[in-house]
């Protein structure tokens with residue numbers, strides 16, 4: 001899924017979710033992308049506003065999340081290596097206090 005910030009021809013800004021970039025182009029060319037603000041106010045006979053993409057906002061993929069977790073784990077390991085075991089134990093105690101609190 002991909003989110004776009006869309007702007008209708010009447011200046012309303014709204015969010016639209018699409019399967020992909022092509023899906024947006026296809027739906028928009030068929031004027032299937034309707035502005036939620038203009039749609040309720042549209043007078044009979046007027047053409048639907050054509051949405052304009054302002055910025056794409058891609059959701060992080062599952063793969064990207066997995067990579068982030070992997071990197072995070074490595075960073076934690078490096079951090080633990082750098083500090084003394086005593087300090088690690090204190091940190092863990094503090095952390096468990098935070099979690100249980």
Ligand SMILES: [Zn+2]
Nearest residue numbers: 008012035038
């Ligand atoms: Zn509008």
